[in-house]
Amino acid sequence: MKLARVILLVMTTALAAQGAVTKAAFGTTPDGTPVELYTIKSAGLEADIMTYGARIVSLKTADRDGKMADIVLRYKDLAGYFGEKNTYFGAIVGRYGNRIAHGKFSLDGHAYTLPLNDHGMNTLHGGTVGFDSLVWKGHEIPGGVEMTLVSKDGDQGFPGTLTAHVRYTVHGSALRIDYSATTDKDTVVNLTNHSYFNLSGEGQGTIFGEMMELFSDKYTPTDAGLIPTGELAPVAGTPFDFNKPTAIGARINDPNEQLKMAGGYDHNWVLRGANGVEKKAARVYDPASGRVLTVTTTQPGVQFYTGNFLDGSKTGKSGTAYQKNFAFCLETQHFPDSPNHPAFPTTELKPGQTLHSMTTFTFSVQK
Ligand code: GLA
Secondary structure, eight states: HHHHHHHHHHHHHHHHBBEEEEEEEEEEEHHHHHEEEEEESSEEEEEETTTTEEEEEHHHETTTTSOOEOOOOOOOGGGTTTOSSOOOTTEEEBBBSEEEEEEEEEEEEEEEEETTTTTTTTTTTSSOOOGGSBOOOOEEETTEEEEEEEEOGGGOOOOOOEEEEEEEEEEEEEEEEEEEEEEOOOOOOOOEEEEEOOOTOOOSOSSSSSSSEEHHHHEBBBTTSBBBOOOOOOOOSSTTTOOOOTTTTSSSSSSSSSHHHHTSEEEEEEEEEEETTTTEEEEETTTTEEEEEEEESSSSSSEOOOTTOOSSSOTTTSSOOOOTTTTTEEEEESSTGGGGGSSSSSOOEEOOOOEEEEEEEEEEOOO
């Protein structure tokens, strides 16, 4: 009897800790392809993930009073996401997240040319039709969903048929994302998630008051097209030093060339610790709601982007126009333009190898 009660208690706790999964139809793409929405719910977290772009559509977490709110930017419905090429709300970006200079790179002596979808200058987030705007295949797994996409040899100019799997699972108040990929020809890969967070809640104004911590001593300064110069510059003594929790807005308008070029923060920080080993990337505390987001990853870098290109032209779920700086992104990744920087950690993937990486977004509160 006593044992049965203990077993029941353990089972109930495990259920509350591991997310319960439900699936529903979410509509269709303009060409009629059905899109599904998976909801993963634990006691402390509720995540909606759709098969279009393997995107996080909503992420509800508790504030210091236990009140749940959606803390990611999103459109009101599926239709909002189509024909929209600039924001990547919640998406998995690939095959190469972030930029490749002039849409060119060489691999094994072959030169490859990619679409110039970033102001006609560079390739951004995998090209004109990146992984963010394709329908993935969803499949329920314990505590979450696995999304699969096959990108054909030559897709957006990249060599090799790439099979990518992205697993979203909920454990207590943490959302874990596991990435894996294989190829049948040498290629380059950089996969990340492009969620826009506002810990006060979606549509609740700018993120200037949220306290950012980035566990990093160096970042990769860029040229005017946001392509790394190749230098790993120390953050010490600059507005890029977030080793002490600092309000995102405190230095964003400083007369700093790098900030001026990007219109705010839109840079890659070099994380401490080896590529492939899990490490702390960031911690964000929102004094208004008490919400805390901690990000860990096996990736070598994180792009901290302050929604500089939001301009009020996109209206979100709650009917609010998303203005500049209404959210921040923490895109855990390999460094931008790595295929053209042999000194950066490699993004090459060869047949027979399996790429693995992992990122967790853990939520808690501070009183
Ligand atoms: C990334 C880039 C930004 C911007 C956004 C999408 O974060 O680094 O420059 O392109 O994606 O708007």
